[in-house]
Amino acid sequence: MDITIRVQEAPFDMAYGYEASIGGRTDIGGVVSFTGLVRDFNETPDVTGLTLEHYPGMTESTLQRIAEEAGERWALSAVTIIHRVGHMRPGDAIVRVLVASAHRREAFEACDFIMDWLKTQAPFWKKEHGRHGDYWVKERHSDIEDAARW
Numbered sequence: 001m002d003i004t005i006r007v008q009e010a011p012f013d014m015a016y017g018y019e020a021s022i023g024g025r026t027d028i029g030g031v032v033s034f035t036g037l038v039r040d041f042n043e044t045p046d047v048t049g050l051t052l053e054h055y056p057g058m059t060e061s062t063l064q065r066i067a068e069e070a071g072e073r074w075a076l077s078a079v080t081i082i083h084r085v086g087h088m089r090p091g092d093a094i095v096r097v098l099v100a101s102a103h104r105r106e107a108f109e110a111c112d113f114i115m116d117w118l119k120t121q122a123p124f125w126k127k128e129h130g131r132h133g134d135y136w137v138k139e140r141h142s143d144i145e146d147a148a149r150w
Helices: 018-022 058-073 104-121 141-148
Strands: 002-008 030-037 047-054 076-084 086-088 093-101 124-130 133-136
Touching (some): 002 058, 018 030, 018 076, 018 093, 030 104, 058 076, 093 104
Antiparallel strands (some): 076 093, 124 133
16 A cells, blocks of 8 residues: 655645556456545634644654554555645635555445544644634544544
């Protein structure tokens, strides 16, 4: 299984990873992707931006471990995880996960698993900025419940 992990401040090309995931192979039956975007609401209705911080080195190795775990659970051909850090505004892409597999069900389940584990295990800290001030976003109980499914 090919794994690509990128943590970066710069915006990413939405097409990045698709061709690399397929690579001219004919044994891949599907590529599933998820892209997470900055919303203009969360704990308050007036989010004007957010800042994501991370622990360099640890973040990449955690994302690698999550991708490898997905590959142990499902027969995957490729996994690409791109995650942004730094300051972003509503509408900006934060994360992109692409999963390639011979079968669609495995690709869908693995992509869902990766996002659930990424939200609960990867060392990212999110500070939201709004008209009423800045605040650190706390872990949601629903995210913990989602990750516990696996």
